[in-house]
Amino acid sequence: MGKLIKFDHVNEHGDFEKILSHFGIDYQKSGTQLRCLCQLHDDTNPSLSIALEAIGDTKRNTWYCFGCKNSGSIIDFAAHVEGCDLRSAAELVAEVSGCSLAPARSGKSKSKSKKTAKGSEKAQAGKKGQNRGNPRSADKNAGKAPSRQPDDASDAETGNPPLRFALTLDQEHPYAIDRLGAQTVAAFGVGVCDPASRSMMAGRCCVPIHNLAGELIGYAGRYLGDDPNQPKWLMPPGFEKRRVLFNAHRVWGSLHVVLVEGFFDAIHLHTLGIPAVACIGTAVSEEQVSLLGELGVRRVTVLFDEDDEGQAAAERVVPALARAVFVRLGSLPVGCDPDEAERETLMEQARAVW
Numbered sequence: 001m002g003k004l005i006k007f008d009h010v011n012e013h014g015d016f017e018k019i020l021s022h023f024g025i026d027y028q029k030s031g032t033q034l035r036c037l038c039q040l041h042d043d044t045n046p047s048l049s050i051a052l053e054a055i056g057d058t059k060r061n062t063w064y065c066f067g068c069k070n071s072g073s074i075i076d077f078a079a080h081v082e083g084c085d086l087r088s089a090a091e092l093v094a095e096v097s098g099c100s101l102a103p104a105r106s107g108k109s110k111s112k113s114k115k116t117a118k119g120s121e122k123a124q125a126g127k128k129g130q131n132r133g134n135p136r137s138a139d140k141n142a143g144k145a146p147s148r149q150p151d152d153a154s155d156a157e158t159g160n161p162p163l164r165f166a167l168t169l170d171q172e173h174p175y176a177i178d179r180l181g182a183q184t185v186a187a188f189g190v191g192v193c194d195p196a197s198r199s200m201m202a203g204r205c206c207v208p209i210h211n212l213a214g215e216l217i218g219y220a221g222r223y224l225g226d227d228p229n230q231p232k233w234l235m236p237p238g239f240e241k242r243r244v245l246f247n248a249h250r251v252w253g254s255l256h257v258v259l260v261e262g263f264f265d266a267i268h269l270h271t272l273g274i275p276a277v278a279c280i281g282t283a284v285s286e287e288q289v290s291l292l293g294e295l296g297v298r299r300v301t302v303l304f305d306e307d308d309e310g311q312a313a314a315e316r317v318v319p320a321l322a323r324a325v326f327v328r329l330g331s332l333p334v335g336c337d338p339d340e341a342e343r344e345t346l347m348e349q350a351r352a353v354w
């Protein structure tokens with residue numbers, strides 16, 4: 001059992017300058033901003049911007065790369081550079097910065113913005129297994145209840161409680177590998193459920209779904225056979241997809257996201273470095289609009305399938321989104337869907353003028 005780590009606390013109290021120095025990364029400081037070479041892409045001109053203090057919608061100790069468009073917290077940064085999981089990264093940040101791993105327990109020292117703080121802390125905590133491409137981390141937790149803070153009742157309202165098990169999935173399966181590539185399969189925990197298993201997902205290619213906190217809340221299973229009576233995608237009974245934005249837990253800190261229809265669309269964009277979430281279908285619910293708000297997203301490019309149905313749906317979701325965020329309707333060349341579009345085509349949409 002590890003020590004109690006409050007990710008939000010560490011993100012808030014970490015010292016970004018000390019972290020950069022620790023890794024030997026040169027930086028320029030201007031006011032409360034730092035600029036350095038991005039460590040995630042081959043950067044020659046410092047593209048990484050770090051906010052030392054909150055400015056507008058940007059939280060303290062967050063970073064954004066103008067080149068590869070990745071973003072995150074100080075813990076994410078340390079995890080990327082060190083190549084470790086988020087828990088180890090949080091410990092590193094705390095040690096280098098000389099801060100504690102959690103606030104001192106004094107009964108009455110609740111953070112000023114409890115809701116936001118809790119959300120992103122859980123997001124960080126949850127990201128550690130699923131987000132770093134370690135297919136084993138899911139298995140390791142199989143059968144164990146996810147560790148929860150006793151006072152954490154927020155998920156009771158969501159209708160999609162965290163799963164208390166994880167499926168063992170075949171990540172070497174040709175369907176998964178051909179469709180996504182081995183690295184992506186591992187990073188997203190995708191795999192094929194043993195056809196001989198008694199799971200309702202038996203024989204299906206499963207995509208793990210997480211809540212904003214990064215907790216596993218279900219699987220969507222893609223049918224791989226040729227029986228036309230089988231649903232193409234299967235979700236667990238009672239699963240409320242209107243309360244989920246697929247991939248949302250991986251886009252914390254992104255002011256702009258691309259909204260797509262399906263799992264593979266979002267995965268494809270994400271692997272190209274474009275923050276993307278999927279509404280799982282062609283409608284956007286009020287709950288999903290709220291989730292975008294919780295994530296701090298301000299601008300959304302809607303990029304649905306290129307066919308007439310997709311375009312009609314995209315036009316329908318714009319007004320729903322426009323109540324909460326700036327929305328732009330993206331477009332793709334004829335015959336080109338988001339899950340297979342070329343990087344340049346998608347980057348153009350992601351970068352489009354705002």
Ligand SMILES: [Zn+2]
Pocket residue numbers: 038039040041043047065066067068069070
């Ligand atoms: Zn970058």
